Amino acid sequence: MSHDFQLSRRSLLMGMVAGSAGMLAQSVPFGRALAASGLTVGFIYVGPRDDYGYNQAHAQGAAALKSLPGIKVTEEENVAETIAVEKTMESMINLDGAKLIFPTSFGYFDPFVLKMARKYPDVTFMHCGGLWKPGLPANAHSYFGYIDEAEYLSGIVAAHVSKKKKLGFVAAKPIPQVLRNINSFTLGARSVDPAITTQVIFTGDWSLPVKEAEATNSLADQGVDVFTCHVDSPKVVIETAEHRGAFTCGYHASQATLAPKGYLTGAEWNWEKVYAGFIADILAGKTLPGLIRGGLKEGTVRTSPYGAAVPAAARSQADAVKAKFEPGDFVIYKGPIKDNKGQTVIAGGVSQGQTDIALESMNYLVEGVVGSVA
Amino acid sequence: MESDALGWWGVPLAVIAGAIRVSTPFFFVSLGECVTERSGRINLGLEGTLVMGAMSGYGTACLSGSPWLGILAAGCAGGLFGILHALLCSLPRVNDIALGIALMLFGTGLAFFLGKPFIQPKAPGLPSIDLGWWSSLPQVRSALEVNVLFLAGIAAAPLLAWGFRNSRWGMIVRMVGDSSDAARAMGYSPDRVRLLATAFGGFMAGVGGSFLSLYYPGAWSESLSSGQGITAVALVIFARWNPLGCFWASLLFGGAGALGPALQSVGVTEGYYLFNAAPYMLTLLILILSSSSRRRLAGAPAELSVTR
Incomplete structure (x- = not known):
C-alpha cells in the first residue's frame, strides 16, 4: 500500500514539474x-x-x-x-x-x-x-x-424635479469617493437652482439596512423629496423613498425596477464594457498601465435611462451637459468653490479636471450640503 | 424652515416613529427569550434564529405570494431551531451558552446559504394599519403606519405577564426556572418544559426576523440583522425577565437607534458616530446604574446558568 502511495506521489510531483515547465514556456x-x-x-x-x-x-x-x-x-x-x-x-x-x-x-x-x-x-x-x-x-x-460625472447629471435632474428644493443623500462613510459624489451631485443641482440644499446622513457603514431605512424616513420627514445614496446596496433607500412617495436617483446599477414611479435616473458603472476592453488588450498582448481611470468619455460610467417623472427641461439640460462630458470638455470642480463652512477650497481661476489626483483625496463638503465630514 | 418641514419637532417624532418601526424584532425576540429564560435556560442562538426566520419568511412569501404564510414559515423555522437547542441542551453536561453561540453561527450560515436565490426577487410585504388618519401632517401619518405584528406584540406582552402570574402553565415554567428539583418533585419534567419554552422562544424570534425581511426595511439581504437578535437577548436581562419590561426596553432601544439619523436630518451633523452609539451607551448606563455586587439581579430565574 505504501509503495503505491509513494509511486503516485512521485508521479504527481513529476506532473507538477512538467506542468510548471509548460506554463513557463x-x-x-x-x-x-x-x-x-x-x-x-x-x-x-x-x-x-x-x-x-x-x-x-x-x-x-x-x-x-x-x-x-x-x-x-x-x-x-x-x-x-x-x-x-x-x-x-x-x-x-x-x-x-x-x-x-x-x-x-x-x-x-x-x-x-x-x-x-x-x-x-x-x-x-x-x-x-x-x-x-x-x-x-x-x-x-x-x-x-469618475462616476461623479454621472452624479452631476443626476443632480441636474433632481433639481428640476424637486419641489421643496431639498435633496437627500444617504451615505456610508465620509471617505473621498463618497464626498466627491455628494459634492458633484450638489454642484449639479445648484447649477440649476443655487437655492437647493443637499442633506446628508452618514450611516457609518457600507451595509446597514435598518439604519438606511431610518435615515431615508428621517429625511422624508424633513421635507426632502429627491433621494440618492452611496451605500453598497441602494435597494433599501430606493424602496423606502418610493414608499414615502419621493423621487430617487440610483447608484452603482439600475434600480429602476424597484421604484417604477419615482426613479429618475442614476449613476451606473459600465463594467461590461470596461472588462471586455481589458480582456481584448490583454489578449492582444498590450501592457496595461498601473493606474486606469475613465468617465463618461471612456464609457466607464453611464446614466440610467430617464424615468417617466423626468420633465423635458431636465432631460434637455442634462443631455446638453452630458454632451460636453463625452469629449471630456466639462470640468465640475471649477473655482471658486467654497465648502459648507464658508472656506474657499478651490480658488477662483483654478479648475481641477477629472484626472486631477487632488480630487481623490477630497475632505470637504461644498456649500449647499448640510452635513459634516467628522 | 418651510411650512412642510418639521424642523426640530422632527427629532422627537423620528424617535417615536423609529421606536414603533424598529422595535418590533427586538420585541418579539425578547418576549420569546423571556419565556425561555424563565424556564431556566438561555438561548444565545436567537441571532441565528432571527436571520433564519427573516430568510425563510421572505423565501416563502416570494414563492407562495402570501406574506402571512411567510410569517408562519419563519415561526416554524425558528421553532425548529429552538427545539434543536433544547434537545441538545437536555444531553448531560451540554452548556446552553456555548451551544447557543454554535447555533447562532449555524443559523446565520444556513440562512445565507439557502437565501442566495432570494436576494434579488421582491416578496409581497406585510400590510400596515394607518393609525394616523386624523392628522394632516404626512410625517405623522407616516410615523403612525403601524404593522400588525407590532400590535400583536403589544397584545402578547400583557398576556404573557398575566400568564406567568395566574395561569397553570405560567407557574410551571416559573417553577422549572426557579428550581428544577421542585418541578421534578411535583411530577413535571424540566427538560420537556424547557423544550416547549425554547421552541416558543425560537418561534417568536423567527417571526421577529420575518418582520425585518417582510416589512421594515422589507428585503432579504445578508446584512439585514445588525445584531438585533443578540441585543434582544440582552434586553431580557435589562427588562428583568418581565414581558412588559421587554416592551418598554424594545421601544427605548428602537427610539434610541433612530436618534442618530434624526439628529443628522435636522442639521446636527457633528459627532454622528456618537449618536449612532446611543442605544449601546444607554444600555451600559442602565445596566451599571441598576446592578449591584451584593445581590443577585431581581427577578432572575434561579436555574439560569448566567446568574446561578
Missing part, C-alpha cells in the same frame, strides 16, 4: 498563449453579487466576459477585506489556474493584492478603486471611474 508570448489555451479569470466580491448595487455591477461585468470565446470565469462572493481574500486569490491561482484576477473591493488592495502580486508575478491583478503608484508591482493594476 507558454508565458513568454503572453497574449498569444492565453488566446490559444484559454484564459481563466477570477472575480472576488465583498458581498452578494445580486445586491442591486456595487457587487451586482461587477458581476454584470463578469457575466459579459463569460460569453467571450476561450474565457473561463470563476467567482467568489462574500469575501471579507481580510486575510480571507488572500486565501481566495491563492486558490483561484493554484486550483483554478486563474491568470487574471479582479479583486473588486477597495480594502483588498493594500496589503493583500500587493502581497499576492509580488508572490505571483505572472498573474495579472486588476483591482477596483485602489490608487496604484509607481514603485508598486507592475502586475497590480488599479482601475476606477
Whole structure:
C-alpha cells in the first residue's frame, strides 16, 4: 500500500514539474498563449453579487466576459477585506489556474493584492478603486471611474424635479469617493437652482439596512423629496423613498425596477464594457498601465435611462451637459468653490479636471450640503 | 424652515416613529427569550434564529405570494431551531451558552446559504394599519403606519405577564426556572418544559426576523440583522425577565437607534458616530446604574446558568 502511495506521489510531483515547465514556456508570448489555451479569470466580491448595487455591477461585468470565446470565469462572493481574500486569490491561482484576477473591493488592495502580486508575478491583478503608484508591482493594476460625472447629471435632474428644493443623500462613510459624489451631485443641482440644499446622513457603514431605512424616513420627514445614496446596496433607500412617495436617483446599477414611479435616473458603472476592453488588450498582448481611470468619455460610467417623472427641461439640460462630458470638455470642480463652512477650497481661476489626483483625496463638503465630514 | 418641514419637532417624532418601526424584532425576540429564560435556560442562538426566520419568511412569501404564510414559515423555522437547542441542551453536561453561540453561527450560515436565490426577487410585504388618519401632517401619518405584528406584540406582552402570574402553565415554567428539583418533585419534567419554552422562544424570534425581511426595511439581504437578535437577548436581562419590561426596553432601544439619523436630518451633523452609539451607551448606563455586587439581579430565574 505504501509503495503505491509513494509511486503516485512521485508521479504527481513529476506532473507538477512538467506542468510548471509548460506554463513557463507558454508565458513568454503572453497574449498569444492565453488566446490559444484559454484564459481563466477570477472575480472576488465583498458581498452578494445580486445586491442591486456595487457587487451586482461587477458581476454584470463578469457575466459579459463569460460569453467571450476561450474565457473561463470563476467567482467568489462574500469575501471579507481580510486575510480571507488572500486565501481566495491563492486558490483561484493554484486550483483554478486563474491568470487574471479582479479583486473588486477597495480594502483588498493594500496589503493583500500587493502581497499576492509580488508572490505571483505572472498573474495579472486588476483591482477596483485602489490608487496604484509607481514603485508598486507592475502586475497590480488599479482601475476606477469618475462616476461623479454621472452624479452631476443626476443632480441636474433632481433639481428640476424637486419641489421643496431639498435633496437627500444617504451615505456610508465620509471617505473621498463618497464626498466627491455628494459634492458633484450638489454642484449639479445648484447649477440649476443655487437655492437647493443637499442633506446628508452618514450611516457609518457600507451595509446597514435598518439604519438606511431610518435615515431615508428621517429625511422624508424633513421635507426632502429627491433621494440618492452611496451605500453598497441602494435597494433599501430606493424602496423606502418610493414608499414615502419621493423621487430617487440610483447608484452603482439600475434600480429602476424597484421604484417604477419615482426613479429618475442614476449613476451606473459600465463594467461590461470596461472588462471586455481589458480582456481584448490583454489578449492582444498590450501592457496595461498601473493606474486606469475613465468617465463618461471612456464609457466607464453611464446614466440610467430617464424615468417617466423626468420633465423635458431636465432631460434637455442634462443631455446638453452630458454632451460636453463625452469629449471630456466639462470640468465640475471649477473655482471658486467654497465648502459648507464658508472656506474657499478651490480658488477662483483654478479648475481641477477629472484626472486631477487632488480630487481623490477630497475632505470637504461644498456649500449647499448640510452635513459634516467628522 | 418651510411650512412642510418639521424642523426640530422632527427629532422627537423620528424617535417615536423609529421606536414603533424598529422595535418590533427586538420585541418579539425578547418576549420569546423571556419565556425561555424563565424556564431556566438561555438561548444565545436567537441571532441565528432571527436571520433564519427573516430568510425563510421572505423565501416563502416570494414563492407562495402570501406574506402571512411567510410569517408562519419563519415561526416554524425558528421553532425548529429552538427545539434543536433544547434537545441538545437536555444531553448531560451540554452548556446552553456555548451551544447557543454554535447555533447562532449555524443559523446565520444556513440562512445565507439557502437565501442566495432570494436576494434579488421582491416578496409581497406585510400590510400596515394607518393609525394616523386624523392628522394632516404626512410625517405623522407616516410615523403612525403601524404593522400588525407590532400590535400583536403589544397584545402578547400583557398576556404573557398575566400568564406567568395566574395561569397553570405560567407557574410551571416559573417553577422549572426557579428550581428544577421542585418541578421534578411535583411530577413535571424540566427538560420537556424547557423544550416547549425554547421552541416558543425560537418561534417568536423567527417571526421577529420575518418582520425585518417582510416589512421594515422589507428585503432579504445578508446584512439585514445588525445584531438585533443578540441585543434582544440582552434586553431580557435589562427588562428583568418581565414581558412588559421587554416592551418598554424594545421601544427605548428602537427610539434610541433612530436618534442618530434624526439628529443628522435636522442639521446636527457633528459627532454622528456618537449618536449612532446611543442605544449601546444607554444600555451600559442602565445596566451599571441598576446592578449591584451584593445581590443577585431581581427577578432572575434561579436555574439560569448566567446568574446561578
